[in-house]
Amino acid sequence: MVNSIIDVRNLVKTYGEVRAVDNVSLQIEHGEVFGILGPNGAGKTTILEMIEGLRRPDHGAIMIDGLSVWPNPNRIKHLIGVQLQTTALMDFLTVREMVRLFASFYGIHMSRVKADELLDKVALVEKANSMINQLSGGQQQRLSIALALVNDPKVLFLDEPTTGLDPQARRKLWMVVEGINAEGKTIVLTTHYMEEAQVLCSRIAIMDHGRAIALDTPVGLINSLGADAKITFTAKHPLDIEKLARTPSVSQVSQFDLSYSFYTSDVQESITNLLGLANSQSVKIENLNVAGANLEDVFLHLTGRGLRE
Amino acid sequence: MVAANIKMTIRNKQALFFLFMFPILFMVLFGMVFGQSQDVAKISIVDQDKSALAMSITKSLKKVEKLEIEEHDRGEGLDKLKKGKVDAVLVLKKDFAKDFPKRPAAIHLYYDPASTRSQMMRGTIGAVLGGIERSMVKSPPLITVKSKSVQSHQLAYIDFLLPGILAMSLMNSGLYGLANVMVARREKGVLRRLKLTPLPLSQYIGAGILNQLLVSLVQAALLVLIGHYIFGVKIVGSINSLVVLVVAGSLCFITIGFVIASFAKTSESAVTLGNLVGMPMMFLGGVFFPVDDVPNWVKPIVKAMPLKYLADALRAVMVQGQSLSSVIDDLVILLAVTFAAFMLAIKFFRWESSNR
Ligand SMILES: Nc1ncnc2c1ncn2[C@@H]1O[C@H](COP(=O)(O)OP(=O)(O)OP(=O)(O)O)[C@@H](O)[C@H]1O
Numbered sequence: 033m034v035n036s037i038i039d040v041r042n043l044v045k046t047y048g049e050v051r052a053v054d055n056v057s058l059q060i061e062h063g064e065v066f067g068i069l070g071p072n073g074a075g076k077t078t079i080l081e082m083i084e085g086l087r088r089p090d091h092g093a094i095m096i097d098g099l100s101v102w103p104n105p106n107r108i109k110h111l112i113g114v115q116l117q118t119t120a121l122m123d124f125l126t127v128r129e130m131v132r133l134f135a136s137f138y139g140i141h142m143s144r145v146k147a148d149e150l151l152d153k154v155a156l157v158e159k160a161n162s163m164i165n166q167l168s169g170g171q172q173q174r175l176s177i178a179l180a181l182v183n184d185p186k187v188l189f190l191d192e193p194t195t196g197l198d199p200q201a202r203r204k205l206w207m208v209v210e211g212i213n214a215e216g217k218t219i220v221l222t223t224h225y226m227e228e229a230q231v232l233c234s235r236i237a238i239m240d241h242g243r244a245i246a247l248d249t250p251v252g253l254i255n256s257l258g259a260d261a262k263i264t265f266t267a268k269h270p271l272d273i274e275k276l277a278r279t280p281s282v283s284q285v286s287q288f289d290l291s292y293s294f295y296t297s298d299v300q301e302s303i304t305n306l307l308g309l310a311n312s313q314s315v316k317i318e319n320l321n322v323a324g325a326n327l328e329d330v331f332l333h334l335t336g337r338g339l340r341e
Numbered sequence: 342m343v344a345a346n347i348k349m350t351i352r353n354k355q356a357l358f359f360l361f362m363f364p365i366l367f368m369v370l371f372g373m374v375f376g377q378s379q380d381v382a383k384i385s386i387v388d389q390d391k392s393a394l395a396m397s398i399t400k401s402l403k404k405v406e407k408l409e410i411e412e413h414d415r416g417e418g419l420d421k422l423k424k425g426k427v428d429a430v431l432v433l434k435k436d437f438a439k440d441f442p443k444r445p446a447a448i449h450l451y452y453d454p455a456s457t458r459s460q461m462m463r464g465t466i467g468a469v470l471g472g473i474e475r476s477m478v479k480s481p482p483l484i485t486v487k488s489k490s491v492q493s494h495q496l497a498y499i500d501f502l503l504p505g506i507l508a509m510s511l512m513n514s515g516l517y518g519l520a521n522v523m524v525a526r527r528e529k530g531v532l533r534r535l536k537l538t539p540l541p542l543s544q545y546i547g548a549g550i551l552n553q554l555l556v557s558l559v560q561a562a563l564l565v566l567i568g569h570y571i572f573g574v575k576i577v578g579s580i581n582s583l584v585v586l587v588v589a590g591s592l593c594f595i596t597i598g599f600v601i602a603s604f605a606k607t608s609e610s611a612v613t614l615g616n617l618v619g620m621p622m623m624f625l626g627g628v629f630f631p632v633d634d635v636p637n638w639v640k641p642i643v644k645a646m647p648l649k650y651l652a653d654a655l656r657a658v659m660v661q662g663q664s665l666s667s668v669i670d671d672l673v674i675l676l677a678v679t680f681a682a683f684m685l686a687i688k689f690f691r692w693e694s695s696n697r
């Protein structure tokens with residue numbers, strides 16, 4: 033961990049009784065797209081904004097590129113670019129004017145050409161002359177990413193960049209993020225969409241109730257389940273699956289009424305066994321579904337709850 | 342930032358409309374209601390002395406244009422004053438000038454403090470009599486009143502009103518303009534976003550103040566032009582002095598607006614606080630009527646109002662043609678208030694609407 037661009041140690045933040053962030057440590061490496069995945073209220077925004085220097089931690093240390101963020105966050109302002117969870121901008125300026133205005137806050141005089149180059153990176157050049165308040169949700173998110181890039185930062189923070197966007201706008205934003213990462217910038221993003229984390233992130237921290245309950249690559253996290261797939265089905269009558277549950281390849285069997293689900297590391301063996309059981313008990317099986325395991329399953333496995341409930 | 346601010350201001354057509362229309366509407370409205378038939382003041386003279394001096398005073402007053410003189414007995418005159426038929430009553434008591442000019446002649450002037458016109462008349466008549474007295478001291482037998490010394494153009498209410506409205510609109514755009522924008526931006530989280538950039542607070546605030554100042558200057562120029570060309574207000578003072586006062590007054594209220602923005606949590610409370618500060622000043626700050634004769638217990642309140650000093654100073658310079666040095670007291674008070682408000686604003690300004 034000599035080279036971590038972001039080094040977070042034992043971070044704690046409490047609001048009254050709520051431990052919003054509860055002793056979290058993270059190391060984020062150069063060039064990563066690091067994801068913080070978790071349900072509403074998990075503490076994603078709180079941890080991000082402490083790293084950005086917007087909220088003061090109760091305990092813990094944060095270093096960005098070797099500089100300590102606290103007690104003086106001014107020192108790291110030039111290193112980072114930030115998109116907050118809620119984008120709020122001044123009205124009555126055009127997209128291009130806004131970009132140039134933000135550049136001027138960093139003491140940078142940005143030419144029109146340079147501004148348009150930047151807007152091109154976030155697929156927004158054709159809107160350069162539009163007024164801010166006429167942008168769609170996805171366009172506004174992309175503009176706020178452009179604004180986060182005006183100072184050519186080393187690290188880009190994106191707090192739920194795609195929440196509330198339709199699938200098409202979301203995909204477009206993913207491409208933008210990938211493009212920025214390809215330039216070598218480190219990106220830290222939060223999301224509660226597991227597909228987003230899976231597609232974009234090199235590593236993911238899963239958060240719940242202020243704690244980082246898992247941290248690995250997407251593949252590593254899924255492998256940690258020890259299962260290739262999740263099998264779900266419903267039965268016409270109650271089925272005794274005790275025997276199936278005892279096979280080593282099967283884990284996490286659950287039953288709700290006549291709906292059953294379990295994970296398996298050997299799909300073929302499990303299906304054969306399942307059909308054998310059903311035949312021997314003369315129970316008809318319906319809606320048999322085999323799905324590759326994903327991060328949602330990891331979260332479910334770790335907490336017993338879904339990501340969105 | 343400054344250029345961006347100006348663009349934002351100009352493009353906000355709706356706000357711009359109100360910004361400039363409001364004071365102008367006020368001006369037009371008050372001008373029409375009170376501005377007419379103001380030219381001639383009616384004065385009742387009660388001459389109980391009937392001496393040569395008394396008669397000559399009456400005679401010379403009658404010669405003053407824009408003064409309409411009637412002669413009554415005392416009861417009749419006061420009755421007419423109460424009913425608003427005349428604007429003032431002058432009583433020349435028997436032997437009022439017995440030892441004149443060794444001792445000043447005692448002329449009693451009755452006016453109605455409830456009537457703006459009557460109040461203004463008091464000053465005018467004072468000036469007229471002063472003129473008479475002066476001319477009498479010079480050459481006792483001959484009483485002449487030079488219309489020049491009467492300054493009759495000061496009579497019109499609109500002349501009184503224009504500097505008042507100007508002061509008021511400077512106050513309003515100062516109190517509400519920037520404060521509202523700031524609070525709204527804080528509520529929306531724009532300020533929070535700006536906090537992430539290295540832009541110093543002082544620069545952001547400075548740009549806001551500069552923009553507001555420009556708006557106020559344009560507003561002032563418009564008002565003065567309309568007052569002059571449409572309502573015929575004679576601007577006798579120097580334009581440079583006027584600009585100095587407008588800038589000082591504007592700065593004063595903008596900084597007070599900043600204090601409001603620092604304390605108000607929501608846009609609504611910013612407006613409420615603004616009203617709390619602005620409304621009393623609007624009515625007691627000498628905008629619509631003179632406040633020299635308010636009841637004694639109100640006087641300290643009036644004295645604490647920056648608007649009064651601005652209105653007084655503007656009036657003195659604009660329509661009485663006085664120099665800046667003669668209103669230096671008002672100017673110093675405005676600057677002192679600005680400084681105090683600035684310190685408060687710096688101390689209490691917040692980027693975020695809640696603690697994180
Ligand atoms: N300013 C605050 N004052 C009090 N409590 C707060 C504050 N900010 C956050 N919290 C609490 O801290 C916890 C974590 O909040 P946080 O906003 O970090 O969650 P999140 O993971 O970003 O959620 P979301 O997905 O909804 O954005 C929540 O229980 C929240 O109620």
Ligand SMILES: [Mg+2]
Nearest residue numbers: 076077078117
């Ligand atoms: Mg959040």
